[in-house]
Amino acid sequence: MRIVATDCGSTTTKAILIEERDGVFRQTFRGEAPTTVEDPFADVTLGVTNAVTELQELSGYKLIADDGTIIRRASVNDVDGCDMYISTSSAGGGLQMMVAGVVREMTAESAKRAALGAGAIVMDTIASNDRRKPHEQIQRIRELRPDMVLVSGGTDGGDTKKVIEIAELIAPARPRPRFGSEFCLPLIFAGNKEARTAIERIFSGEGFALSIVDNLRPTLEREHLGPARERIHDVFLEHVMAHAPGYDKLMEWANAPIMPTPGAVGDILQTIAKGRAINVVGVDIGGATTDMFSVFGGIFNRTVSANLGMSYSISNVCAEAGMDSVLRWVHLDMDERELRNRVKNKMIRPTTIPQTLEALVFEQAVSREALRLAYVQHKAFATTLKGVQQQRTVGDAFKQEEAGKSLVDNMALDLMVASGGVLSHAPRMEQTALMMIDAFEPEGFTEIAKDSIFMMPHLGVLASVNPRAAMEVFEKDCLVILGWCVAPRGEVRAGKPAFEYTLTRGGTTLAHGQLVGGEMRLVRFALGESGTLEVRPEKGLDMGAGAGKPISREVRGGSVGIVFDARGRPLKLPHTQAERRACVEKWLKSLEVYV
Amino acid sequence: MAKAYTPGLKVTARTTYRVRRLLPVTGDVRVKVGELVSAETVVAETFLEGDVFPIKVAGMLGANPNELAALMLKRVGESVQVGEVLARSKGIFGMMKTEAKSTAAGTLESISDSTGMVIIRGAKTPVQVRAYVAGRVAEVIAGEGVIVETDALFVQGIFGVGGETWGPLVIAVKSHTEDLREELIVSSMKGAIVVGGARMTAGGIRRAREVGVAAVICGGIDDADLRDVLGYDLGVAVTGSEKIGITLLVTEGFGDIAMAERTFQLLLAHAGKLASVNGATQIRAGVMRPEIVVALEARGSSEIFTGGATAGILDIGTAVRIIRDPYFGFLGTVSALPEQPAVLGSGSKARVLEVALESGERVTVPRANVELSST
Numbered sequence: 001m002r003i004v005a006t007d008c009g010s011t012t013t014k015a016i017l018i019e020e021r022d023g024v025f026r027q028t029f030r031g032e033a034p035t036t037v038e039d040p041f042a043d044v045t046l047g048v049t050n051a052v053t054e055l056q057e058l059s060g061y062k063l064i065a066d067d068g069t070i071i072r073r074a075s076v077n078d079v080d081g082c083d084m085y086i087s088t089s090s091a092g093g094g095l096q097m098m099v100a101g102v103v104r105e106m107t108a109e110s111a112k113r114a115a116l117g118a119g120a121i122v123m124d125t126i127a128s129n130d131r132r133k134p135h136e137q138i139q140r141i142r143e144l145r146p147d148m149v150l151v152s153g154g155t156d157g158g159d160t161k162k163v164i165e166i167a168e169l170i171a172p173a174r175p176r177p178r179f180g181s182e183f184c185l186p187l188i189f190a191g192n193k194e195a196r197t198a199i200e201r202i203f204s205g206e207g208f209a210l211s212i213v214d215n216l217r218p219t220l221e222r223e224h225l226g227p228a229r230e231r232i233h234d235v236f237l238e239h240v241m242a243h244a245p246g247y248d249k250l251m252e253w254a255n256a257p258i259m260p261t262p263g264a265v266g267d268i269l270q271t272i273a274k275g276r277a278i279n280v281v282g283v284d285i286g287g288a289t290t291d292m293f294s295v296f297g298g299i300f301n302r303t304v305s306a307n308l309g310m311s312y313s314i315s316n317v318c319a320e321a322g323m324d325s326v327l328r329w330v331h332l333d334m335d336e337r338e339l340r341n342r343v344k345n346k347m348i349r350p351t352t353i354p355q356t357l358e359a360l361v362f363e364q365a366v367s368r369e370a371l372r373l374a375y376v377q378h379k380a381f382a383t384t385l386k387g388v389q390q391q392r393t394v395g396d397a398f399k400q401e402e403a404g405k406s407l408v409d410n411m412a413l414d415l416m417v418a419s420g421g422v423l424s425h426a427p428r429m430e431q432t433a434l435m436m437i438d439a440f441e442p443e444g445f446t447e448i449a450k451d452s453i454f455m456m457p458h459l460g461v462l463a464s465v466n467p468r469a470a471m472e473v474f475e476k477d478c479l480v481i482l483g484w485c486v487a488p489r490g491e492v493r494a495g496k497p498a499f500e501y502t503l504t505r506g507g508t509t510l511a512h513g514q515l516v517g518g519e520m521r522l523v524r525f526a527l528g529e530s531g532t533l534e535v536r537p538e539k540g541l542d543m544g545a546g547a548g549k550p551i552s553r554e555v556r557g558g559s560v561g562i563v564f565d566a567r568g569r570p571l572k573l574p575h576t577q578a579e580r581r582a583c584v585e586k587w588l589k590s591l592e593v594y595v
Numbered sequence: 596m597a598k599a600y601t602p603g604l605k606v607t608a609r610t611t612y613r614v615r616r617l618l619p620v621t622g623d624v625r626v627k628v629g630e631l632v633s634a635e636t637v638v639a640e641t642f643l644e645g646d647v648f649p650i651k652v653a654g655m656l657g658a659n660p661n662e663l664a665a666l667m668l669k670r671v672g673e674s675v676q677v678g679e680v681l682a683r684s685k686g687i688f689g690m691m692k693t694e695a696k697s698t699a700a701g702t703l704e705s706i707s708d709s710t711g712m713v714i715i716r717g718a719k720t721p722v723q724v725r726a727y728v729a730g731r732v733a734e735v736i737a738g739e740g741v742i743v744e745t746d747a748l749f750v751q752g753i754f755g756v757g758g759e760t761w762g763p764l765v766i767a768v769k770s771h772t773e774d775l776r777e778e779l780i781v782s783s784m785k786g787a788i789v790v791g792g793a794r795m796t797a798g799g800i801r802r803a804r805e806v807g808v809a810a811v812i813c814g815g816i817d818d819a820d821l822r823d824v825l826g827y828d829l830g831v832a833v834t835g836s837e838k839i840g841i842t843l844l845v846t847e848g849f850g851d852i853a854m855a856e857r858t859f860q861l862l863l864a865h866a867g868k869l870a871s872v873n874g875a876t877q878i879r880a881g882v883m884r885p886e887i888v889v890a891l892e893a894r895g896s897s898e899i900f901t902g903g904a905t906a907g908i909l910d911i912g913t914a915v916r917i918i919r920d921p922y923f924g925f926l927g928t929v930s931a932l933p934e935q936p937a938v939l940g941s942g943s944k945a946r947v948l949e950v951a952l953e954s955g956e957r958v959t960v961p962r963a964n965v966e967l968s969s970t
Contacts, residue, residue: 134649135646135647135648138646138647138649139646160709161660161709164707164709164710165710165712168649168705168707168709168710168712168714169647169649172647172704172705172714172716173647174644198709307830312831312832313830313831315828315829315830315832316830316831318828319828319830320830337817337818337819338850340818340819340849341817341818341848341849341850342849342920342923343818344754344818344821344829344848344849345848345850345918345923346919347829347831347832347878348753348754348832348848348849348876348878349753349848349918349919349966350878351963352918352919352961352963352964353919353939353941353943353945353961353963353964354919354939354941354943355920355921355939355940355941355960355961355964356920356921356939356940356941357940357941357942359919359941360941360942427941427942427943427944594942
């Protein structure tokens with residue numbers, strides 16, 4: 001079996017070759033070429049052909065026919081060609097949607113979750129209670145140029161008036177589609193089924209291509225996002241992709257429907273979380289946006305932080321976090337005025353890279369803040385359903401479980417996956433690990449990995465046609481295991497014992513030590529090794545078994561090793577600049593971050 | 596291997612500049628192919644659909660939505676004024692009737708028997724598109740607009756704020772290395788495109804706004820001064836719609852940085868001529884850089900430029916500008932292009948090139964950190 005997979009990004013089209021050898025799927029070659037969606041090429045398949053041509057040159061197999069198409073083998077014994085071609089796409093800014101619902105915290109939020117889960121960027125969420133006046137909402141709808149609109153609202157059999165009101169605001173606003181002003185704007189209705197007749201009447205005029213699917217919130221207690229997500233994918237292919245240059249050909253080439261890139265990343269993370277029965281957080285930090293994915297207790301969530309990124313949006317990260325927050329991670333002397341000008345220069349020339357160590361330290365400090373802010377937004381969005389009436393028993397009175405509680409629990413988190421330039425291309429793996437630890441503050445035992453060459457999109461779409469191949473490549477070639485972060489929840493006392501650790505294998509002690517509050521330590525534990533790690537936290541500190549209780553876990557090695565973090569959670573840095581700088585310098589040295 | 600293009604900014608003494616002047620929605624084109632236009636000539640116009648005002652009339656009358664049609668005094672398509680009665684309730688035995696008055700002027704567009712909401716559509720808004728540069732109408736795009744063509748001096752900047760404007764080109768400084776200070780701006784510069792040398796200072800910008808200068812062009816600007824002008828910290832470089840009464844354009848970047856001497860000399864040579872300036876900048880998806888266009892007498896340049904991103908291939912001898920610290924703003928020529936990636940001071944591995952600076956010094960920088968200095 002030989003599979004060619006591409007991801008057509010905004011700037012680069014990345015191709016990988018996956019081959020089954022000795023019964024195991026492995027990623028064998030990769031190639032890339034500039035994406036060719038924009039003028040003067042205006043045909044996405046040219047970039048795909050160029051990227052696959054690189055695969056052809058590297059692998060020695062003929063994969064591209066004389067007419068530029070991808071060759072398929074008649075039999076697995078043929079030397080040339082492939083058996084399957086699949087692709088994802090985020091070119092041209094990805095899938096951009098407007099969503100609407102009746103109550104912001106309920107149906108509108110469910111609609112937003114459906115759109116984000118399908119891989120869209122949500123441009124705005126319109127709701128009856130979004131604190132804007134109706135004419136302001138209409139003005140906003142008119143300004144937006146979405147690829148499609150998702151309207152939700154009401155539970156099945158409930159009141160129809162409010163959802164019809166929302167529809168009556170959208171229809172006269174006549175939002176125009178982003179591509180091709182002559183085309184009808186696709187609009188998906190996934191609300192109260194009793195309102196369908198009225199919805200059909202309201203959107204029957206010119207300008208809309210209406211489709212109706214099952215209510216995404218049939219009852220307050222239940223979210224049913226599947227049909228809406230599937231319809232978004234269909235509309236993405238039928239309307240959005242069909243109007244993008246060259247995609248009609250690309251769709252013909254592909255053996256599986258083309259997926260929006262973030263949707264595919266979400267799918268592979270869900271597959272992994274399910275397959276290994278773990279909780280996962282994934283992040284992809286780009287130049288303009290940061291995508292966060294999580295699977296906790298089997299529930300998937302995705303958020304896009306639209307203006308948190310490392311180049312186009314770097315200035316926004318500094319503005320939103322504040323320069324003081326960025327500089328708290330920096331151990332070198334830097335002139336603030338000069339830094340501010342440098343940030344703006346990066347914003348207007350986004351493709352430049354840090355040449356000096358000082359520039360790298362600063363960019364990695366910015367990334368911590370971008371990741372931290374994106375995670376805060378993600379935690380606030382990935383919650384249990386809001387608006388659900390709780391039936392409490394006497395026992396529940398002590399649990400204080402409330403609707404709208406974040407699903408993200410850093411103690412329950414098993415695996416963090418890092419991707420995106422600043423994390424993937426950091427000169428040292430220790431830098432990637434520490435950026436993730438500082439930004440996400442994992443608790444207990446958490447494994448850290450990075451996506452080696454941003455292969456997750458390819459594997460997401462592969463999972464839809466060959467889950468075994470996707471899983472095998474993910475484990476063997478996609479993830480680079482960095483190691484573990486072991487950190488207690490709770491407040492530590494500076495200089496006082498925090499916890500003891502013992503790493504053993506088959507009765508032999510490999511490492512043993514004690515950390516005091518505020519300390520970090522790196523124990524090298526190479527890739528391929530495994531062992532048992534026992535940790536005994538001090539009173540008041542929790543490593544996952546409860547405050548002060550010892551805990552043992554099987555751990556495997558990684559490129560970095562085991563990072564013991566006794567800084568406490570939530571992470572607090574000293575108040576004075578001199579103390580803070582001394583602390584940061586000590587941590588960087590302990591972990592051999594910049595050597 | 597795919598070819599790697601290096602970005603650059605277009606700075607040229609003469610080019611055939613073509614600009615698309617399009618309406619946001621279809622309308623009427625007011626000029627013909629071949630017609631000569633000035634920057635102010637209206638080339639196309641249309642009307643944008645009016646604003647929409649929803650009014651919950653049934654709620655105001657205390658009536659059921661499905662009764663509303665019978666209570667309406669105004670019909671779909673009729674015009675209404677603010678305060679005009681839209682509907683009246685039946686009252687109790689014909690007494691105590693309640694009236695619902697319009698809160699907006701326009702045309703009654705729809706009456707909903709599901710929600711009891713009435714939609715009023717406001718008056719259409721006229722939109723005019725001007726030629727922006729003096730030149731000749733090269734093409735008419737029916738119902739959409741025109742393409743205006745002119746021989747021009749063309750300078751692409753790196754960043755700007757504020758939209759399109761035009762006026763006489765006035766050089767306020769003696770050299771490309773001189774900052775634009777407050778005392779260099781005089782009242783006669785009202786409506787002018789003022790060229791400074793290096794950084795536009797906070798005082799210089801303030802004075803230019805007081806005087807009514809149309810646009811200021813300099814090598815650099817300080818981040819803090821931009822924040823003062825805008826009233827907020829710019830997060831993403833998508834600009835052009837700011838309402839700040841002036842257009843600002845920088846040719847090199849942020850900080851203390853002189854305008855490239857060639858750019859300054861080109862502008863200096865055309866002092867007094869009418870220049871068109873657009874500060875609009877967009878770095879993502881369809882790159883747009885700010886620009887200065889000075890229409891020249893037609894001589895028929897062979898090269899045609901339509902704006903947008905420019906790029907070229909690096910070669911030995913190519914003139915480049917270094918666009919990242921520690922050599923930010925330095926100009927020079929490519930003196931070596933090593934094939935193998937090199938380890939940078941940051942510890943990263945990247946493809947590099949060697950630049951012979953104007954001072955004679957040779958420095959090694961990542962290929963990603965240069966742009967073509969005159970394309």
